[in-house]
Amino acid sequence: MRLVIKDNATLVAEWAAKYVTKKINDNNPGPDKYFVLGLPTGSTPYGMYQKLIEYYKAGKVSFKYVKTFNMDEYVNLPRDHPESYHWYMWNNFFKHIDIDPKNAHILDGNAPDLVEECKSYEEKIKAAGGIDLFVGGIGPDGHIAFNEPGSSLVSRTRVKTLAQDTLEANARFFGNDIEKVPKQALTVGVGTVMAAREVMILITGSHKAFALYKAIEEGVNHMWTVSAFQQHEHTLIICDEDATLELRVKTVKYFKALSDVHSQMITDDDQTLEKYWIIH
Amino acid sequence: MxxxxxxxxxxxxxxxxxxxxxxxxxxxxxxxxxxxxxxxxxxxxxxxxxxxxxxxxxxxGFIEIQINGGFGYDFSFETKTEEGLAIVSKKLLEHGITAFCPTVVTSPEQIYHKVLPKLKFRQGGKHGATILGAHVEGPFINKEKKGAHPPTCILSFEKGIEQLEKTYGSLDSVRIVTLAPELGNSAEVIQSLKQRNIVVSLGHSIADLSQSEEAVFHGANVVTHLFNAMLPFHHRDPGLVGLLASDKLCDTHPIYFGLIPDGIHTHPAAMRIAYRIHPDGLILVTDAISAMGLESGTHKIGQLDIEVRDHKAFIAGTNTLCGSIATMIQCVRIFFNSTGCSLEYALEAASLHPAQALGIERQRxxxxxxxxxxxxxxxxxxxxxxxxxxxxxxxxxxxx
Incomplete structure (x- = not known):
């Protein structure tokens, strides 16, 4: 695992966007070889999308030969509801870039058969050749996608009933009326993300500091589902200073000592990222 | 396409x-x-x-509900109607207009019979802006507020809607009728026009406020070129102008009004008053005459010699103004600069508001x-x- 610590959330977003850009360009995707990206929603990745749009407009990256798979979506929420993840992805990312609509996948929370929808989602990921890079964020309780505490660490895409805590936390997005918060969601499983060739997790803010501590300094634990990625071969966690508040000084210093390598990763135009997979 | x-x-x-x-x-x-x-x-x-x-x-696209002609053509002339319509509708595209109501001023019966059938709805395209149907301004107006309209042609409608059908020949091409609500029988006429989905605009009138409100309750929803050809604002009876602030109409009877913001026919202060009192109803109209779009110099239009100088049109050799010649886009600019309104507002006053007045805001x-x-x-x-x-x-x- 790599832990990249940046000064603030803006720099986290920028680093992540540069990494995604470099990753896509390294792979030199084309009509016969797509790059497959897993994508999150939420406030943390928002800045990354903003940067990616900027790089796209500057001609630094194209999404023409990129396939995307989003992590999750609410059940029974109209697609044009401002809290739906379709709405989020369309307004914050897809409408600004050159992705082919056929290549953008989001779980359909309004599908007539939700179980079938989840099953076919896994099949679509498989048909695309698996996910090259899964980008994710986490909740303060350490959940990734809607894999809330207690979720199976080998789970796959499925219908998930949301915890009372999540409903209460989300009520602010639905006019503070808990009755309006969707009670279920479709989500990729921890196992689905684990199957990606590489996982990049963005964690910012002091309210997520405890989750970061649980993710990397303690053992693998299904009550903190993000901790599962300790067992992934290529995990990259990008966090800001605030998110390190619960880490040991030793941990922070250890990873900060590697910051030269981390900045080289995204600036070294002559080298592909392969190098950093071989030499850790 | x-x-x-x-x-x-x-x-x-x-x-x-x-x-x-x-x-x-x-x-x-x-x-x-x-x-x-x-x-x-x-x-x-x-x-x-x-x-x-x-x-x-x-x-x-801008929607112009009051334009008498332009580029040397007048819609109220019986000659060269098709040619004039072809040229004006094409040239209006240059000013951002995508739909308009060619306006015919008070004229003898035979002019209406000849001209109106040619002004019926026609979808626009490369050949020119969409014709939404004619705006007939008169002849059922008040002689005391005739403006430049020929008094001999002014009529009343004692026989009701039949009189309109007889005068205009047919109502098929008519989209807007400007009439004076104080004329006898106006309630019945307004209701009949409303039933035929024809917009009734109040103007060239000395109506007091209660007569005006009455007309609105019967179906009128527009005031023709506010401040022009109506009683000046009086605080004891604000007349037609008072409709802008009538508390009897409220939300049930939205009222619109044309305003000529050419910088000449409406003083900028008057524009600001209208804008601040009733912003939702304000429609920019040019009320342009045949000399609109012509270069400086003297032009013979119909029987009249018109001289264009300093962006104004005069009867040749005199200092008598004979009508507005500002283009729609100029009017939008003047209005925007005179009122300090937002750019959004100025543009909607030339597009959304006229569409709402005509009830076509879902399509245009x-x-x-x-x-x-x-x-x-x-x-x-x-x-x-x-x-x-x-x-x-x-x-x-x-x-x-």
């Missing part, structure tokens, strides 16, 4: 939607605006053609999904870059 079913994306533009100018792409297919989110997730279709708008402002006067793709591309200082009707470029300033 020739390849109708193609999906067009106008990118890199600032569009006027829901009263705001926002950075947003505009998508068009089959001549109407489409919702790109639905195309993306349902049809999974990318744009076939992407048009770079170079960060221009895109506003709904906005950039909403499903509406006709009639729009105008503008620079920030309000110069027309190009004009589009049903998604087809019908005027491009660069081609001139």
């Amino acid at each position: 020739c390849e109708n079913s193609k999906l067009y994306k106008f990118a890199n533009c600032r569009i006027l939607r829901d009263h705001k100018i926002i950075l947003e792409d505009l998508w068009v297919r089959n001549g109407v605006f489409v919702n790109p989110e639905k195309l993306f997730f349902d049809e999974k279709k990318p744009a076939d053609v992407i048009i770079d708008c170079k960060n221009r402002v895109i506003a709904p 006067g906005c950039l909403d999904f499903g509406a006709d793709a009639d729009f105008v591309m503008l620079t920030d200082d309000l110069n027309v870059v190009s004009t589009w009707i049903r998604g087809e470029c019908v005027y491009d300033a660069n081609d001139k």
Whole structure:
């Protein structure tokens, strides 16, 4: 695992966007070889999308030969509801870039058969050749996608009933009326993300500091589902200073000592990222 | 457009939607605006053609509800009507107008019979702006407020709607009737026009406020060129002008009014008064005459010699103004600069508001999904870059 610590959330977003850009360009995707990206929603990745749009407009990256798979979506929420993840992805990312609509996948929370929808989602990921890079964020309780505490660490895409805590936390997005918060969601499983060739997790803010501590300094634990990625071969966690508040000084210093390598990763135009997979 | 079913994306533009100018792409297919989110997730279709708008402002095409002619032609003349209509409708595209109501002033019966059938609805395109039907301004007006209308042709409608049918020949081409509500029988006439989906505009009148309100309750919803050809505002009885602040109408009877913001026919202070009292009802109209669009100098139009100087039209050899010659885009600029309103507002006063007054705001006067793709591309200082009707470029300033 790599832990990249940046000064603030803006720099986290920028680093992540540069990494995604470099990753896509390294792979030199084309009509016969797509790059497959897993994508999150939420406030943390928002800045990354903003940067990616900027790089796209500057001609630094194209999404023409990129396939995307989003992590999750609410059940029974109209697609044009401002809290739906379709709405989020369309307004914050897809409408600004050159992705082919056929290549953008989001779980359909309004599908007539939700179980079938989840099953076919896994099949679509498989048909695309698996996910090259899964980008994710986490909740303060350490959940990734809607894999809330207690979720199976080998789970796959499925219908998930949301915890009372999540409903209460989300009520602010639905006019503070808990009755309006969707009670279920479709989500990729921890196992689905684990199957990606590489996982990049963005964690910012002091309210997520405890989750970061649980993710990397303690053992693998299904009550903190993000901790599962300790067992992934290529995990990259990008966090800001605030998110390190619960880490040991030793941990922070250890990873900060590697910051030269981390900045080289995204600036070294002559080298592909392969190098950093071989030499850790 | 020739390849109708193609999906067009106008990118890199600032569009006027829901009263705001926002950075947003505009998508068009089959001549109407489409919702790109639905195309993306349902049809999974990318744009076939992407048009770079170079960060221009895109506003709904302007709708002109009062224009007597232009470029040397007058719609109230019985000769050269088709030729005049062809030229004016084509030239109006240069001013950002995508639809208009050619206006016929008080005229003898035979003129109406000859001219009106030629002013019926015609969808616009490269040949010119859409004709929405005629605005007949008169002859059922008050002689005391005749303005430039010939008094001998002014009529009353004692026989009700039959009188209108007889005078106009047919009401088929008529979209708006300007009449004076104080004339006897006006209640019945207004109701009959309303039933035929013809807009009733009040003007050339000395009506007091209660007569005006009465007319609105019967179905009138527009005031013709506010302040002009009506009683001046009086605080004890504010007359037609008072409709703008009538508490009897409230939300149930929205009232619109044409305003000529050419800088001459309405003083800027009067524009500001109207704008501040009743912003939702304000419609920019040019009320342009045949000399609009002509160069400085003397022109013979019909029987009249007209002299254009200092952007004003005079009866040749005199200092008597004979009508407005400002273009719509000039009017938008003057209004914007005179009132300190937002750019959004100035543009909607020339597009959304007239569409609402005519009850066609779902199809025209906005950039909403499903509406006709009639729009105008503008620079920030309000110069027309190009004009589009049903998604087809019908005027491009660069081609001139």
